[in-house]
Amino acid sequence: MEQKIITRFAPSPTGFIHVGNLRTALYAYLWAKKNKGTFILRIEDTDKAREVEGSIDHIMKSLKWLGVNWDEGPDIGGPNAPYLQSQRLESYKKYAQILIEKGLAYPDPYTEEEIDGFREKAELEKKAFLFREHRPITFGVWDGTRPLRFKVGDIKSYHWHDEVYGDLSAGPEALDDFILIKSDGYPTYNFAHVIDDLEMGVTHVMRGQEFISSVPKYLSLYDGLGIKPPLFATLPPIMGKDGNKKLGKRDGAKDVLEYEREGYLPGAMMNFLALLGWNPGDDKEIFTKDELINIFDISRIGHSGAQWNDDKLDWINKEYIKKLENEELENKIFEWLPEELKIKKLVPVIAERISKFGDIKKMITEGELDFFYKQPEYSKEKLIFKNTTPEKTSLNLKEAITALQKIDEKDFSFENVKITLMQIADGLPSRGELLHPVRYALSGLDKSPDPFVIAMILGKNETLSRLQKAI
RNA sequence: GGCCCUAUCGUCUAACGGUUAGGACAUCGGCUUUUCAAGCCGGUAAUCCGGGUUCGAUUCCCGGUAGGGUCACCA
Numbered sequence: 001m002e003q004k005i006i007t008r009f010a011p012s013p014t015g016f017i018h019v020g021n022l023r024t025a026l027y028a029y030l031w032a033k034k035n036k037g038t039f040i041l042r043i044e045d046t047d048k049a050r051e052v053e054g055s056i057d058h059i060m061k062s063l064k065w066l067g068v069n070w071d072e073g074p075d076i077g078g079p080n081a082p083y084l085q086s087q088r089l090e091s092y093k094k095y096a097q098i099l100i101e102k103g104l105a106y107p108d109p110y111t112e113e114e115i116d117g118f119r120e121k122a123e124l125e126k127k128a129f130l131f132r133e134h135r136p137i138t139f140g141v142w143d144g145t146r147p148l149r150f151k152v153g154d155i156k157s158y159h160w161h162d163e164v165y166g167d168l169s170a171g172p173e174a175l176d177d178f179i180l181i182k183s184d185g186y187p188t189y190n191f192a193h194v195i196d197d198l199e200m201g202v203t204h205v206m207r208g209q210e211f212i213s214s215v216p217k218y219l220s221l222y223d224g225l226g227i228k229p230p231l232f233a234t235l236p237p238i239m240g241k242d243g244n245k246k247l248g249k250r251d252g253a254k255d256v257l258e259y260e261r262e263g264y265l266p267g268a269m270m271n272f273l274a275l276l277g278w279n280p281g282d283d284k285e286i287f288t289k290d291e292l293i294n295i296f297d298i299s300r301i302g303h304s305g306a307q308w309n310d311d312k313l314d315w316i317n318k319e320y321i322k323k324l325e326n327e328e329l330e331n332k333i334f335e336w337l338p339e340e341l342k343i344k345k346l347v348p349v350i351a352e353r354i355s356k357f358g359d360i361k362k363m364i365t366e367g368e369l370d371f372f373y374k375q376p377e378y379s380k381e382k383l384i385f386k387n388t389t390p391e392k393t394s395l396n397l398k399e400a401i402t403a404l405q406k407i408d409e410k411d412f413s414f415e416n417v418k419i420t421l422m423q424i425a426d427g428l429p430s431r432g433e434l435l436h437p438v439r440y441a442l443s444g445l446d447k448s449p450d451p452f453v454i455a456m457i458l459g460k461n462e463t464l465s466r467l468q469k470a471i
Numbered sequence: 472g473g474c475c476c477u478a479u480c481g482u483c484u485a486a487c488g489g490u491u492a493g494g495a496c497a498u499c500g501g502c503u504u505u506u507c508a509a510g511c512c513g514g515u516a517a518u519c520c521g522g523g524u525u526c527g528a529u530u531c532c533c534g535g536u537a538g539g540g541u542c543a544c545c546a
Binding site for chain 2: 010011012014044046047049050108112115119122123125126127128129130147165168169170171172173174176178179181182183184186188189190193208209210211212213214215216234236237239241245246275276277279281282283285302303304305306307308309311312313314315316322349351352353354368385386418421422425426430431432433434435436437438439440443445446447448449450451452
């Protein structure tokens with residue numbers, strides 16, 4: 001029988017998880033679901049100094065919004081509960097004890113100042129700082145008040161396989177006596193995640209490429225513990241939109257819930273995130289969540305960093321808006337509209353003009369929609385098309401009114417208005433001589449939807465009255 | 472500085488050594504009912520450089536260069 005695939009996402013509650021980290025969660029989720037496996041949410045709250053109140057809820061809300069649902073986690077429990085590292089201290093102590101007994105862990109005898117001194121010296125000599133070069137000859141007894149360090153057994157080069165990057169290796173410089181348990185009793189990430197992954201049966205560790213250089217450390221710990229490491233799948237970095245820097249909160253990496261507030265669809269965000277560093281191998285770019293789960297494959301994750309691209313995200317989101325069923329589209333758009341603009345006929349006009357629902361807010365503040373519910377104000381001069389005269393314009397408009405008058409109110413559709421107006425316009429030297437003043441009289445805007453749509457939405461009476469007024 | 476990773480249009484990327492180097496976003500031009508949007512059609516645009524290996528390198532190897540990561544009692 002095949003081994004069950006178990007993946008996890010393990011954020012620390014130090015604020016919101018930005019969109020870059022969220023991709024890691026997504027890939028781990030997709031891989032688990034594709035293999036009918038388990039996706040675990042584990043909270044790495046071992047740094048009490050950096051912990052931000054409310055983060056855990058915020059993180060869970062973010063994942064839920066995106067549609068990344070966990071099978072085991074702090075809120076729903078699971079066979080390996082608890083899923084908060086701060087509640088798993090006994091486990092770490094147990095394994096720390098094992099390492100101490102093997103002679104592979106020892107209390108750090110130095111003060112922080114002394115270590116800073118070592119570090120500065122290394123920097124001055126342009127060398128990497130290695131604690132093991134200062135390893136004490138004899139180890140004291142660990143009383144829990146000193147940091148507990150791991151003693152690297154074999155100082156050697158490590159070679160390992162990564163599911164994404166292939167065969168990797170690093171020299172002995174990558175190995176060091178890192179801290180297992182801090183002086184406050186909490187484990188470090190380096191230690192805790194290894195123990196948790198072991199106890200939770202995690203088969204694939206997916207994480208950002210910033211952890212590659214630490215892998216030899218983990219490998220040496222697995223060796224010391226005498227356990228087989230899980231498979232590693234390292235993800236390429238996501239770069240910020242302007243620089244080549246890794247995407248971080250400083251350079252604009254946003255909270256996903258910020259995108260929710262801007263009116264992006266979660267499916268579109270998932271789609272976009274999936275494509276940032278992964279591709280299906282063909283030209284398809286728009287996927288439903290199920291399609292993504294079905295087609296996702298670790299082997300097609302790229303190796304190089306991808307730049308965040310809002311344009312592409314907007315395009316994908318628009319594709320998602322186009323796919324929305326009428327009723328859902330209407331509901332979504334109405335959420336952003338004031339009462340007087342909740343006009344059914346307006347929905348398609350707005351829909352084709354936005355790439356995210358937040359754009360509606362902009363349309364409203366810039367007055368682009370006002371004319372749909374109130375008589376616009378405009379200048380007389382602009383009513384006249386290019387070289388025509390006021391007299392000619394008003395003559396054309398009168399002809400239009402007469403023709404439109406003949407359409408029955410209930411037949412005042414886009415098509416009928418268009419046929420009627422076009423018939424007159426085609427008889428003129430330039431169609432604009434009629435179409436421009438009509439459009440302008442109805443909207444009062446330099447840029448607006450076409451006159452037929454506007455007329456259809458306003459209805460026969462309002463349309464005629466505005467044209468009359470223009471004359 | 473040590474160690475590590477990466478390198479195809481502006482951006483995301485495709486191309487199990489043999490392609491007119493493909494697609495998408497963006498951009499530019501045209502068309503479609505005057506403006507805007509949408510849509511359709513079309514254009515511009517890339518294998519970082521230098522050596523090998525090979526009949527043949529975007530592809531494999533080496534070296535440069537450039538970018539990124541890491542060297543915490545952070546994860």
